[in-house]
Amino acid sequence: MYVEKFSNLKKLILYAIVLTYLVFVLFPLVWLVQSSFKSMYQALKIPPDLIWIPTFEAYHKALGGGMLKAFMNSAIVSLSNVLLVLVLGISAGYALANLKTKASQNIGFWILSIRMAPAFGIIVPLYIILRTFRLVDTIFAVTVAHLTINLPLAIWLLKGYFEEIPSELAEAAIVDGATRTQVLLYVLVPVAAPMIVAVSALVFLLSWNEFLFAFILSSEAARTVPVLVASLAGTMRFDWPLMCALSSLALIPAFVLVVYLQRYIVRGLTFGAVK
Amino acid sequence: MLVLVCIVAFPTFFLFYASLHEWVLFKRGMPFIGFENFARVLTSSEFLQSLKVSVIYTFSTTSLTFILGLGLALILNKELKGRGIMRTLIALPLVIPPVVAGFAWKFALNREVGVIGAYMLPAVGFMRSLLADPSLALGSIIMADVWSKTSLMFLILLAGLQVVSPDLYEAARIDGASSWQLFSHVTFPLIKPAVIIALIIRFIDAFNVFDTIFVMTSGGPGTATQTFPLLGWKIGFLYFNLGEAAALAIIMLVMTIGVGIFLIRRIT
Amino acid sequence: MSKNLSKIVGLTVSLAVLILLVSPPAGAAKTEIRVLCFAQGFAWPELFGTSGVDETERLKQFEEKEGLDVRIEWGDETAIRQKVAADLAAATGRYDLILVGTDGGVQTYGYGGFLEPLDKYLEEYPTEYFDPRDFFPSFLDANRVEGTLYALPYYSFGAGVMYRKDIFDKYGLTPPKDADELYEVLEALKSGLRGDGITDVYPVTMRGAPGEEPTLDVAGFVYAWAGYPAWFEGGATTPDQIRDKKAMPIFTGDFAPGFSAFVEISQEYGPPGIATHTWVDMMNIYAMGKAVILMPSAINAYAALGVTEDENVKKYTRFAKIPTGPGGKQIQSFWTFSLGMNKDSRHKKEAWKVLSFLMGKESMQAFAERTQWPNVTMKSVLYSDVLVKRYGMEEIKLNEESILEAEPFYFPYIPELNEYMDRIGTATSEAIAKMKSVDQVLSGLQTWALETMLRGGYYK
Structure with missing residues (x-):
């Protein structure tokens, strides 16, 4: 397999670019995480203490009360979104990629643009419709609502990717007597695995962090992490360390999942088969 | 259904x-x-003012996150040591709830008590308030958005790059193509669907950002970031x-x- | 393929419907009372725990006794506002008790007919949880629209000056009693701090962010400088008064001096970022020891005292009564955190029980014990041991005087109040940031107000 070779200088420049960006990304994150081990006063103190006796009070609150449930809810919602998007999105994306009619070309765009009308406009009608269907405060409702964003997005992305896969692959399999479903499952999905994994990561992260729908739809039983965190920014009280602790905790599952998925975003596993 | x-x-x-x-x-x-x-x-006069602010904000954040996201995706699509961990770290801001991201930047940039605005910047002689100066506030909220959302562009584009078979590069290299030619003739055409989707998603998203701005400046000073x-x-x-x-x-x-x-x- | 697709879709949907049907219906035998509000973990932690979602023993006892199931739902202020509006507009009556501030919520929803008038309940269903005479009248009055009570207050505040006695002593200053003294004190602090080479401590912290928030304070300055709520001619404060007297807006008239004073003090003596500061910034700046005075919303300094670890801030913070303006009235800053009853609630009597329990004496006392803030609604609680011990009888008396002297109607109670609040606040921020002059923003306000009132049919 071909591996691109660079000079050391080029490598150095690339590393420098990425590392500079990483400093920008990590500075607020590190600051958030360290704030979660401080009191509000310590967190705002300048110059900041680099060595301090950490307090675990925020974590005690976050893990002790009824807050853990929000993590469970978030996990259920995001994971079921990933699963449903995988099942429905792959088949629909593949079907649309094969249709090639004008109408199907940008169906994802249409669904999305209507669906992503500004929050201040749709919050009232959405509330009305969900009340009518008695869907308020169920995890099911939050999952479905997230699907309405994630599914069109995933279909649209996967359709685009499927179109780029050389058609010889599928044709060769069909000549060998495979059905369309078999082609999809045994030929295309393995080839497209890296993209599917990347799309899954995207869906997971978007669902994990979605606020608007989760907020309208949940009261207390179905609250997700972002809704919980936002509710702490109340009036006359500001528990910044707790907000930081919850956000830091929210980073962990996402971090683990993305690291895990990383291993699958390896390319070119099966492309060699074409030749 | x-x-x-x-x-x-x-x-x-x-x-x-x-x-x-x-x-x-x-x-x-x-x-x-x-x-x-x-x-x-x-x-209404607010409409024109908001139109101006929205256009500048949406255009800047969409293009900045796109350029950064594409650049990082291209670099981290290469065989570099430690790219797995770097990809993961770049994706992380997407998990921080916008409200928290907003407060984090607000507190950090604050001219009176913020670690950047009241400590680092004054140390190099910069004394203005990043969040309350009419000429700087918009830039500050754009920066916060770039921080949060470059991850999104990065992930979509990185996924798009997975379609490009390394064999194609090999073929092009053998034909003597330069890096730029490689990108514009081989890579870009192949990831175009992903690019369009990324741009549109990001545009819709940027056009609708509320929390971070509301938390950081409440749309102010005046209506400078409304x-x-x-x-x-x-x-x-x-x-x-x-x-x-x-x-x-x-x-x-x-x-x-x-x-x-x-x-x-x-x-x- | 498409056949398979529809099969999968069909399967998923039917599965989903099944889950929906199987999931148990919400609400058991007990009547459920839903509350929607903000300040999670700050309001009523003795009932809902510090996380805001626990079922504490006290809550269970209350539920057991009254045969009710209390469900509380939290959000941040901006989000809750949308949910309250959505629920009221949809008229579904999901929430029995909803949060309404006295800075627009009570007025808007009161005039809109979304809230249940509470006077009847006060009279006909006396509650064991509080004695109505124990409330400071102004805190109840603030929740009346044209004489009708629409909400009950929980923590509440009037105006005051919170200051650092150590720094005042250092420069030989005493708390200002009128506007002239206020300027003198601020000037002395500014030159004193500068003389000592201190550049990161500011004479005063106030709030100047755009939107409705700072208007609570700006309107207080206007009231003090003009000597009356100078928004409309003759100080009209209700729709009827405006209609009867055809009272025109006077933003370029008597409104101007107090507004200019607020802007000038912010620019000259406030911190550099004041044009986007909210209560959070006031609290942080005071807590970090970066401001000598916090005014006029003194409650934000009590919040700061809960956060600070700065020994001097803790030890030397004092409360003083707010100065009187050139118009002969005190500067105001008045607000109550209130809950109203949804008119569409299906269990009003039960909701009233919950409301009177949440706003009752026991809750208020628990608030005082926990926060040690004197921002309570009842006299008996203000004079309870915990607060007297903490601040001394003298300061508690000062606090009571401030509440008694406060004028909750220092701005008009009209349905359009929220929009006025927002536009005035935004104009303040613009003027402080020097994007426009004070004259420019005020004539802008005047034009807008005239148009709005004409369109609202006030001058027919």
Whole structure:
């Protein structure tokens, strides 16, 4: 397999670019995480203490009360979104990629643009419709609502990717007597695995962090992490360390999942088969 | 399925209905008034100001996150040591709730007690307030958005790059193509679908950002950072004029679709 | 393929419907009372725990006794506002008790007919949880719209000056009693701090962010400088008064001096970022020892005292009565955190029980014990041991005087109040940031107000 070779200088420049960006990304994150081990006063103190006796009070609150449930809810919602998007999105994306009619070309765009009308406009009608269907405060409702964003997005992305896969692959399999479903499952999905994994990561992260729908739809039983965190920014009280602790905790599952998925975003596993 | 269709379609129909009626919460009744809501929104001075701010904000953050996201995706698609961990770290800001991201930047940039605004910047002689100076506030909220959302572009584009077979590079290299030619003739055409989608998603998203801006500047100073979503929130939930808010939402929807079609036509 | 697709879709949907049907119906035998509000973990932790979602023993006892199931739902202020509006507009009556501030919520929803008038309940359903006479009248009055009571207050505040006695002593200053003294004190602090080479401590912290928030304070300055709520001619404060007298807006008239004073003090003596500061910034700046005075919303300094670890801030913070303006009235800053009852509630009597329990004496006392803030609604609680011990009888008396002297109607109670609040606040921020002059923003306000009132049919 071909591996691109660079000079050391080029490598150095690339590393420098990425590392500079990483400093920008990590500075607020590190600051958030360290704030979660401080009191509000310590967190705002300048110059900041680099060595301090950490307090675990925020974590005690976050893990002790009824807050853990929000993590469970978030996990259920995001994971079921990933699963449903995988099942429905792959088949629909593949079907649309094969249709090639004008109408199907940008169906994802249409669904999305209507669906992503500004929050201040749709919050009232959405509330009305969900009340009518008695869907308020169920995890099911939050999952479905997230699907309405994630599914069109995933279909649209996967359709685009499927179109780029050389058609010889599928044709060769069909000549060998495979059905369309078999082609999809045994030929295309393995080839497209890296993209599917990347799309899954995207869906997971978007669902994990979605606020608007989760907020309208949940009261207390179905609250997700972002809704919980936002509710702490109340009036006359500001528990910044707790907000930081919850956000830091929210980073962990996402971090683990993305690291895990990383291993699958390896390319070119099966492309060699074409030749 | 019915539920799904309703969730997607009903709000839009409802918006049209509401936009044609006078619907103010402290007034009883909901009379039909034609396009008066639209006329009022379009002729108000806030609309023009917000249009200006929204255009600058959306254009800057979309292009900045796109350029950064594409650049990082291209670099981290190469065989570099430690790319797995670097990819993961770059993706992380997407998990921070926007409210928290907003407060984190607000506290860090704060001119009086912030670690950047009151400690690092004054140390190098920069004494202005990043969040309250009319000429700097917009830049600050753009930076916060770039921080949060470059991850999104990065992930979509990185996924797109997975389609490009390394064999293609090999072939092109053997033909003696330069790096730029490689990108413009091989890579870019192949990831074009991903690029369009990334741009459109990001555009819609940037056009609708509310929390971070609201937390960092409340749209201020004055109306210097008041984008359409902030204006709409005010009209709908401070002025309780749900009819005018619906009209503004439809105007935004039309703009979104217009720009989306433009992007699709332009690039394909 | 498409056949398979529809099969999968069909399967998923039917599965989903099944889950929906199987999931148990919400609400058991007990009547459920839903509350929607903000300040999670700050309001009523003795009932809902510090996380805001626990079922504490006290809550269970209350539920057991009254045969009710209390469900509380939290959000941040901006989000809750949308949910309250959505629920009221949809008229579904999901929430029995909803949060309404006295800075627009009570007025808007009161005039809109969304709230249940509470006077009847006060008279006909006396509650064991509080004695109505124990409330400071102004805190109840603030929740009346044209004489009708629409909400009950929980923590509440009036105006005051919180200052650092150590720094005042250092420069030989005493708390200002009128506007002239206020300027003198601020000037002395500014030159004193500068003389000592201190550049990161500011004479005063106030709030100047756009939107409705700072208007609570700006309107207080206007009231003090003009000597009356100078928004409309003759100080009209209700729709009827405005209609009867055809009272025109006077933003370029008597409104101007107090507004200019607020802007000038912010620019000259406030911190550099004041044009986007909210209560959070006031609290942080005071807590970090970066401001000598916090005014006029003194409650934000009590919040700061809960956060600070700065020994001097803790030890030397004092409360003083707010100065009187040139108009002969005190500067105001008045607000109550209130809950109203949804008119569409299906269990009003039960909701009233919950409301009177949440706003009752026991809750207020628990608030005082926990926060040690004197921002309570009842006299008996203000004079309870915990607060007297903490601040001394003298300061508690000062606090009571401030509440008694406060004028909750220092701005008009009209349905359009929220929009006025927002536009005035935004104009303040613009003027402080020097994007426009004070004259420019005020004439802008005047034009807008005239148009709005004409369109609202006030001058027919």
